[in-house]
Amino acid sequence: MIKINNIDKQFGQNKVLNGFKLELQKNEIIALVGISGCGKTTLLRIVAGFEQPDKGYVEIDQKKASTPDFMIKPHERNISMIFQDLALWPHMNVEKHLIFACKNRQLTKTNLQTTLSEILESVKLSGYNKRYPHELSGGEKQRLSIARALSSRSNYLLMDEPFSSIDNILKDDLHKLIIKIKKDYHMGIIYVTHNIDDALHIADRIAIIQNGTIVQIDKGDALLNNPKNDFVHRMIQGSKR
Amino acid sequence: MKPPLLFQFIVCGFLAILILFPILYIVSTPFMNNGCQNIFELRHLSLAKNTILLASGTSLLCLLIGVPMAFMINNMRIFIKTIHMLFIIVTVLIPPYIHAIVWNQLAGYFPDYFSINSLLGAIWVLSISYFPFVTLMSLAGIQSIDRNLEEAALLSRGKCYTMCFITFPLIFPHVFSGAIFVFIFSIIDFGVPDILRLNVYSIEIFIQFSAFYNEQSAFILSFPLIIVTILLIVVQQRYMKNKAYIQNFVGFSKTIIKPSKSVIKQSLVFGFSFSIIFLSSILPIGVLCNGAGSFNNYITAFSTSVNPMMYSFFLAFSGALCVMIFGFSLSYIIERSGKVIKNIVLYLSMIPFAIPSITMGICLIGIWNRPIIDIVYSSAFIIILGYIARFIPFSVIIFTSGLKQINHHIEEAALLIHPRWSTVMSRIMIPLLKPAIIVCFFIIFILSFGELGTTLLLMPPGTETLPVKIFNLMHYGAYELVNALCLIQIFIIFIFSFLFLSIYKAATKKVKK
Numbered sequence: 001m002i003k004i005n006n007i008d009k010q011f012g013q014n015k016v017l018n019g020f021k022l023e024l025q026k027n028e029i030i031a032l033v034g035i036s037g038c039g040k041t042t043l044l045r046i047v048a049g050f051e052q053p054d055k056g057y058v059e060i061d062q063k064k065a066s067t068p069d070f071m072i073k074p075h076e077r078n079i080s081m082i083f084q085d086l087a088l089w090p091h092m093n094v095e096k097h098l099i100f101a102c103k104n105r106q107l108t109k110t111n112l113q114t115t116l117s118e119i120l121e122s123v124k125l126s127g128y129n130k131r132y133p134h135e136l137s138g139g140e141k142q143r144l145s146i147a148r149a150l151s152s153r154s155n156y157l158l159m160d161e162p163f164s165s166i167d168n169i170l171k172d173d174l175h176k177l178i179i180k181i182k183k184d185y186h187m188g189i190i191y192v193t194h195n196i197d198d199a200l201h202i203a204d205r206i207a208i209i210q211n212g213t214i215v216q217i218d219k220g221d222a223l224l225n226n227p228k229n230d231f232v233h234r235m236i237q238g239s240k241r
Numbered sequence: 242m243k244p245p246l247l248f249q250f251i252v253c254g255f256l257a258i259l260i261l262f263p264i265l266y267i268v269s270t271p272f273m274n275n276g277c278q279n280i281f282e283l284r285h286l287s288l289a290k291n292t293i294l295l296a297s298g299t300s301l302l303c304l305l306i307g308v309p310m311a312f313m314i315n316n317m318r319i320f321i322k323t324i325h326m327l328f329i330i331v332t333v334l335i336p337p338y339i340h341a342i343v344w345n346q347l348a349g350y351f352p353d354y355f356s357i358n359s360l361l362g363a364i365w366v367l368s369i370s371y372f373p374f375v376t377l378m379s380l381a382g383i384q385s386i387d388r389n390l391e392e393a394a395l396l397s398r399g400k401c402y403t404m405c406f407i408t409f410p411l412i413f414p415h416v417f418s419g420a421i422f423v424f425i426f427s428i429i430d431f432g433v434p435d436i437l438r439l440n441v442y443s444i445e446i447f448i449q450f451s452a453f454y455n456e457q458s459a460f461i462l463s464f465p466l467i468i469v470t471i472l473l474i475v476v477q478q479r480y481m482k483n484k485a486y487i488q489n490f491v492g493f494s495k496t497i498i499k500p501s502k503s504v505i506k507q508s509l510v511f512g513f514s515f516s517i518i519f520l521s522s523i524l525p526i527g528v529l530c531n532g533a534g535s536f537n538n539y540i541t542a543f544s545t546s547v548n549p550m551m552y553s554f555f556l557a558f559s560g561a562l563c564v565m566i567f568g569f570s571l572s573y574i575i576e577r578s579g580k581v582i583k584n585i586v587l588y589l590s591m592i593p594f595a596i597p598s599i600t601m602g603i604c605l606i607g608i609w610n611r612p613i614i615d616i617v618y619s620s621a622f623i624i625i626l627g628y629i630a631r632f633i634p635f636s637v638i639i640f641t642s643g644l645k646q647i648n649h650h651i652e653e654a655a656l657l658i659h660p661r662w663s664t665v666m667s668r669i670m671i672p673l674l675k676p677a678i679i680v681c682f683f684i685i686f687i688l689s690f691g692e693l694g695t696t697l698l699l700m701p702p703g704t705e706t707l708p709v710k711i712f713n714l715m716h717y718g719a720y721e722l723v724n725a726l727c728l729i730q731i732f733i734i735f736i737f738s739f740l741f742l743s744i745y746k747a748a749t750k751k752v753k754k
Binding site: 102 | 392393395396399406
């Protein structure tokens with residue numbers, strides 16, 4: 001479980017997170033929904049270990065990972081992340097991306113090849129081993145970023161609006177893939193988005209964020225039927241459901 | 242939107258006269274009148290060895306100094322970073338031959354411990370002059386790294402692995418380009434080997450022409466340098482495809498390589514960066530001040546050099562203006578034309594990089610020293626032609642980088658309203674390119690102001706530029722005047738740098754608004 005407890009984070013005069021609390025179980029997808037600049041990405045960066053909280057702590061599998069005085073290194077947190085711009089390494093081909101992410105697992109050569117084939121198969125990228133990011137289409141790049149996240153066999157996956165710039169059909173396919181991954185790998189996933197429909201489609205629970213804190217966290221239907229305040233009501237107003 | 246045909250025709254015509262014709266002249270002359278016979282001698286092997294060792298050694302030492310400096314500067318606090326950048330720029334503004342003059346004098350104080358008149362001495366002097374190119378290019382590379390690329394790696398692997406497999410490969414094109422530039426500058430440098438009495442190709446080319454008036458031999462000796470340099474330029478162009486050479490150095494980069502909190506490590510870092518800055522900028526100025534002697538020497542140096550100074554200023558200003566206009570025109574054709582024309586113009590305009598300054602001087606004398614066009618040869622125009630031929634690659638690099646950042650749609654949107662291409666150029670493109678125009682003018686002005694190799698050969702009788710005067714005085718042994726004049730030259734360059742920096746800041750502010 002990831003436990004985010006009472007996190008504060010300030011950049012200069014701008015308080016981005018304000019007493020933020022959240023608990024994520026394994027085999028669960030929580031969507032964080034909010035307007036731009038509400039602190040969603042900062043929260044993911046704190047959980048991943050790229051930023052340090054000013055107050056509060058992050059606990060991963062009952063182990064303190066981030067406090068104002070102490071930080072576990074990102075690669076020791078058992079977390080993967082899919083970035084908004086995907087952050088694919090331009091000088092590495094598909095296979096090298098996965099090998100780089102796999103190496104912490106100390107697999108034998110045969111096991112490594114089997115694992116790579118399985119992962120590429122699961123994201124439908126078999127046969128693309130030698131291709132570089134610039135030789136992939138938009139959808140294939142998205143799949144590669146998912147494959148890389150899967151390679152390290154982490155317990156948790158952080159997704160920072162990764163599907164914000166793709167068409168609806170492709171997005172639908174990738175959502176299905178993420179749900180499948182959650183089931184197959186028993187992963188806990190935090191999915192950041194500003195699109196309530198994406199959240200309703202993919203998430204087990206949805207957290208609406210305003211001014212650096214969660215104003216309501218609920219299952220999709222409960223959120224649609226009982227918005228807690230006017231802000232939540234406005235956030236879900238445009239939903240197609 | 243392709244440039245108008247007439248514009249392309251005129252610019253390509255100038256390219257043929259100013260660049261292609263000199264290249265063809267250099268290539269064809271040795272093969273006329275059986276000129277190739279008995280040119281290659283056994284001692285040329287030693288020349289080749291010295292030249293290659295000088296250029297490779299300089300590149301290697303520049304990498305060893307320049308890359309760590311880039312990481313250190315990137316991690317410094319903004320105030321210390323600004324000071325370091327200032328000193329790095331000071332180093333760039335001091336021409337290499339002035340560094341050689343300084344180290345030549347310094348070596349005189351410790352004759353038993355340190356011989357500057359050697360290959361290692363020349364490598365050291367050139368490295369201390371050229372390492373800023375590697376530092377600035379590496380810094381541009383570091384600042385262009387997307388933080389997410391490193392962070393994505395940090396989630397799976399530690400810092401060392403991430404640095405080795407992600408950070409360094411990503412900045413490699415910049416570092417490699419910096420090293421190639423240093424290699425090219427070192428291989429064709431004339432001033433430093435001449436002052437330090439190191440026998441390399443550029444010196445032999447000069448001797449062949451000035452002592453034996455053997456133009457053919459001089460050109461043939463240039464061939465190995467030209468071939469090696471062209472190959473390196475091709476590799477460099479491929480590596481740096483669509484990458485910016487310079488970034489905005491304001492603020493902090495987001496790379497994962499963060500400063501250590503350990504006092505010992507911080508002291509080591511500061512010690513290293515301060516030593517380099519001391520050796521490359523503070524010490525040279527200190528030695529020159531000490532060597533110039535009394536204040537009267539400055540007055541004598543100044544009063545006897547007003548004409549060379551004015552002449553240097555006139556030549557540098559005119560040269561910079563011509564190179565800027567021609568460079569912009571070439572870059573526009575490169576960025577807005579079809580692939581074939583683009584590549585021909587691009588590579589042709591880069592070739593002058595490969596031609597040693599002395600060879601370019603000899604070539605221009607050969608072309609323009611003819612009865613009908615003697616007016617060019619006997620006037621300042623020949624030197625301006627030399628500057629155009631030598632510095633056009635810098636101008637093309639700056640303007641192509643600038644043009645890449647202007648979306649085609651901006652131009653096309655303007656063309657929908659104003660069908661006249663010249664109006665769109667003057668009202669849309671040139672204002673948007675103002676920062677690049679100022680940077681280009683500044684760089685060419687500084688390079689032209691300190692140019693020695695080509696000017697030395699092309700100088701019309703009865704005239705003298707400041708660098709040529711320094712060079713001549715040094716060979717007469719007037720060291721106090723040499724030191725005073727070097728300081729005056731550096732001072733003038735600083736004043737102009739300050740002026741250009743102010744104009745640049747004002748111009749970029751307007752463009753950003």
